[in-house]
Amino acid sequence: MRALITGYSGFVGQHLAARLSALNYEVVGTTRSHNLSQSNIQIMQCDLNDEEGVIRLLNQIRPDEIYHMAGQSSVHLSWLNKVETFESNANTTLTFLEAIRKSIVGQTAKILTVGSSEEYGKTISASLPINEYTPTNPISPYGLSKATVSMLARYFHQNHGMHIVHSRPFTHIGPGQKLGFVTSDFAKQIADIEKGLLQPTISVGNLESKRDFTDVRDIIVAYQLLLTKGKPGEVYNVCSGKAVAISDILQTYVDISTCNHIEVRQDPDKMRPSDFPVYYGDARKITAATGWSPKISFSDSLYDILDYWRNCQ
Numbered sequence: 001m002r003a004l005i006t007g008y009s010g011f012v013g014q015h016l017a018a019r020l021s022a023l024n025y026e027v028v029g030t031t032r033s034h035n036l037s038q039s040n041i042q043i044m045q046c047d048l049n050d051e052e053g054v055i056r057l058l059n060q061i062r063p064d065e066i067y068h069m070a071g072q073s074s075v076h077l078s079w080l081n082k083v084e085t086f087e088s089n090a091n092t093t094l095t096f097l098e099a100i101r102k103s104i105v106g107q108t109a110k111i112l113t114v115g116s117s118e119e120y121g122k123t124i125s126a127s128l129p130i131n132e133y134t135p136t137n138p139i140s141p142y143g144l145s146k147a148t149v150s151m152l153a154r155y156f157h158q159n160h161g162m163h164i165v166h167s168r169p170f171t172h173i174g175p176g177q178k179l180g181f182v183t184s185d186f187a188k189q190i191a192d193i194e195k196g197l198l199q200p201t202i203s204v205g206n207l208e209s210k211r212d213f214t215d216v217r218d219i220i221v222a223y224q225l226l227l228t229k230g231k232p233g234e235v236y237n238v239c240s241g242k243a244v245a246i247s248d249i250l251q252t253y254v255d256i257s258t259c260n261h262i263e264v265r266q267d268p269d270k271m272r273p274s275d276f277p278v279y280y281g282d283a284r285k286i287t288a289a290t291g292w293s294p295k296i297s298f299s300d301s302l303y304d305i306l307d308y309w310r311n312c313q
Contacts, residue, residue: 007070118143239281
């Protein structure tokens with residue numbers, strides 16, 4: 001079995017590649033970088049906006065499964081650069097799916113497109129937990145771009161018969177996630193305090209919000225199962241089904257820190273626009289289709305994230 005992963009160099013892409021390699025897939029990863037190497041993964045530089053180049057790549061490697069991981073992944077950055085977000089997520093996906101359609105594997109490859117819970121946007125409390133039939137109402141540029149990806153997936157499936165499954169993951173967490181995401185931001189500050197690089201003061205945004213968190217190592221299992229057992233043309237939430245307060249995350253980190261006293265200060269620059277207090281999903285559809293459910297506990301995820309930053313030089 002041969003799998004192509006776009007955006008291999010990203011947080012999720014590398015975890016997914018390791019998972020598929022362990023399952024004896026032949027894995028090919030695409031990236032814009034010149035300087036990546038991985039012993040058991042073939043890495044190819046590719047501009048996903050170059051339709052002819054993508055067609056040549058697909059005809060050369062002939063993947064059985066395609067995981068489209070490439071894109072701009074930050075809600076915060078989407079507010080700062082709307083055009084880049086749409087170009088990276090929506091426009092690139094359109095070019096990529098069109099290239100697949102025209103390639104040798106257009107009717108044979110199983111394709112996973114990755115959206116986001118941000119597609120649902122602002123919902124009323126009576127709609128919780130959010131399931132796949134909850135109307136989409138994106139309120140961030142990122143959410144709008146991912147809702148467009150969802151519509152593109154449906155279009156290419158319905159009009160061109162392509163085997164596409166669309167996932168809507170809720171908040172990813174896990175070791176190796178870059179800064180700009182709450183668990184990594186907290187863990188990095190705690191680790192730097194422990195190393196004596198920062199004063200024992202942690203800067204935070206809105207601590208009252210509650211979100212649905214799932215470890216990336218569980219999410220990539222869901223992705224592989226969706227291409228094995230998911231129904232083409234369908235959308236699946238990937239989530240824990242539980243809401244956790246941001247304040248609880250911070251408190252856990254403070255409790256497990258080796259520093260005896262840490263002061264918490266709220267930073268207005270970290271308050272995200274259009275925020276809403278409670279947000280969590282319904283995972284019954286993916287569980288029914290694939291048997292998937294998260295296996296890594298939330299506390300284990302937080303420990304592993306903190307250890308990752310403790311070990312970073």
